[in-house]
Amino acid sequence: MTHTLWLSYAALAAGFALLVWGADRFVHGAAATARNLGISPLIIGLTIVGIGTSAPEILVSTMAALQGNPSLAVGNAVGSNIANIALVLGATALITPLRVRSETLSREYPMMFAVMLLTLVLMLDDDLSRLDGVILLGALAVMVYWMISLGLRKHRRDPMEAEYEKEIPVGMPTSTALLWTLLGLVVLLGASRLLVWAAVDVAHAYGVSDLVIGLTVVAIGTSLPELAASVASALRKEPDIAIGNIIGSNIFNLLAVIGLPTVLAPHALDPAVLSRDMPVMIGVSIALFAMAYGFRGQGCINRIEGALLVLGYMAYLALLYYDSVPH
Numbered sequence: 001m002t003h004t005l006w007l008s009y010a011a012l013a014a015g016f017a018l019l020v021w022g023a024d025r026f027v028h029g030a031a032a033t034a035r036n037l038g039i040s041p042l043i044i045g046l047t048i049v050g051i052g053t054s055a056p057e058i059l060v061s062t063m064a065a066l067q068g069n070p071s072l073a074v075g076n077a078v079g080s081n082i083a084n085i086a087l088v089l090g091a092t093a094l095i096t097p098l099r100v101r102s103e104t105l106s107r108e109y110p111m112m113f114a115v116m117l118l119t120l121v122l123m124l125d126d127d128l129s130r131l132d133g134v135i136l137l138g139a140l141a142v143m144v145y146w147m148i149s150l151g152l153r154k155h156r157r158d159p160m161e162a163e164y165e166k167e168i169p170v171g172m173p174t175s176t177a178l179l180w181t182l183l184g185l186v187v188l189l190g191a192s193r194l195l196v197w198a199a200v201d202v203a204h205a206y207g208v209s210d211l212v213i214g215l216t217v218v219a220i221g222t223s224l225p226e227l228a229a230s231v232a233s234a235l236r237k238e239p240d241i242a243i244g245n246i247i248g249s250n251i252f253n254l255l256a257v258i259g260l261p262t263v264l265a266p267h268a269l270d271p272a273v274l275s276r277d278m279p280v281m282i283g284v285s286i287a288l289f290a291m292a293y294g295f296r297g298q299g300c301i302n303r304i305e306g307a308l309l310v311l312g313y314m315a316y317l318a319l320l321y322y323d324s325v326p327h
Contacts, residue, residue, distance in 0.1 A: 008201040015195030016221040018187055019056040023225040026184030027052035032169040032177035041168055045241065046147040050248030053229060055185075056222040057249075057257040059192035064214070065261030069200055071270055074128070075214020076222060077257035078277045081250045082215075083223040085284045086313035089246055092230045093306025098239040100292050100299040107150065108247045109289055115139065116285060119254045120278055126269045128262045136259030143251060195221065211270045212324050215277060216317065243292060243301075250285075272323065280316055284309070 027049055034044045051058075057080050061073035092098065118139060122132040169177070195218065203213035226249055233242040287309065292299040301309075 005202070005205050008198045008205070011194050011198035012202065012217070012221070015191045015198055016224060018191035019060075019195065019222060020224045020228060022184045022187030022191055023052060023055050024184070024228075025180050026055055026188060028169060029177045029180030029182075029184060032172040033174060033181060035168050035170070036172070036174045036177065040152075043148055043152070044168055045244065046150065046248060047144055049245065050147075050252055051256075053225050053245055053249045054252035054256060055188055056192065056225060057253050058260065059188050060195055060218060060222055061257045061261045062264065063192045063196045064200075064210075065265040067196060067200075068265070069196065069210045070128075070261060070265045070267040072196065072199065072203075072210040072214040072218065073261040073265075074258060074269065074273060075211040075277075076218045077253045078273065078281055079215035079219025080223050080257070081253050081281050082277070082284055082316060083219050083313065084226050084246045084250055084253075085288050086309045086316065087220070088223055088227045088230050089243065089288065089301060090306045090309030090313065091227065092234045092242055093301040094303055094310065095231060096234045097303060097306075098234060098242055098292065098301040100240060100243055100301075108244070108251075111143070111146070112247050112251050112285065113289075115143070115251050115254050116282055119258065120274075120282075123269055123274055123278065126271060126274070128258070128267055128269055130263055130266045133259045133262030133264075133266070136255045137263065140252070140255035140259060143255060147248075208324055209270070211272065212320055216320060276319070276323070284312065287312070 030048045030052060031044050034048055035041070057076055061076045064070065064072040064076070089098070119136070122128070122135065199213050199218050200210065202208075202217070203210060226245060229245050230242040233239070233245070288301075291301045291305045
């Protein structure tokens with residue numbers, strides 16, 4: 001292995017570590033700032049936390065598009081959504097079963113499917129144009145407005161609001177909160193640039209396409225904040241947050257992580273995205289719906305279902321490897 005490749009691996013590891021730390025500090029500071037401004041915990045959780053946990057994907061994909069690697073950006077978005085459900089929620093459910101009580105989540109499920117359908121329709125011509133990007137960003141604005149309205153209209157206390165209330169920092173001075181927000185954002189920017197450089201270098205060294213490296217290494221790495229947040233929430237007996245973060249992140253991944261890079265760098269779509277990756281993403285989303293929605297009372301993802309999700313993710317990685325190896 002060449003000295004340059006070892007350097008790329010080291011940069012990849014450093015980029016992932018900095019992404020996790022930067023995302024955590026960004027969400028911590030932004031949530032505390034919002035709380036000091038009197039914004040309700042549910043609104044903070046649905047918007048700021050959702051955007052914050054998607055910040056690594058957003059910045060990595062934007063950097064990839066600006067550096068001429070738009071397929072990596074698409075792979076990051078779709079691959080992160082698959083990893084979020086199959087790997088993150090699957091692994092979390094293996095640790096502790098996830099029981100869902102929140103009415104807010106039951107409203108977010110259909111919205112996630114609507115966003116997936118919109119993204120699929122825009123991709124059907126095998127091209128992502130600047131107009132497609134504008135449509136996705138416009139839908140993102142509508143989504144944020146809907147989530148804020150949902151938080152404001154709650155007549156009964158949602159269990160997820162109580163869970164968020166315990167997580168949002170209390171008593172942090174606004175100046176300190178703003179400092180953490182800014183520092184987290186700066187670290188995220190630097191880490192995303194480092195990560196894209198390293199990922200592209202590794203991909204080229206092994207002859208792997210930008211799309212596959214985005215679907216695998218980059219997607220798993222940028223999903224680390226979701227994994228850390230979901231496992232921590234589950235261990236603290238806050239399952240609604242664990243699942244809510246994933247649904248919110250998946251919505252933002254499609255609208256922002258694909259939308260912003262597409263506006264900056266319109267490009268032709270790799271055919272494999274439509275024939276292989278989007279069907280897998282939709283499939284695991286349907287599986288999540290079937291497991292967690294709770295058609296007859298509370299929904300629950302048990303350990304067996306968690307194991308099935310993780311095994312499904314392993315099968316998807318095997319499929320990617322099979323497709324990448326010359327026959």
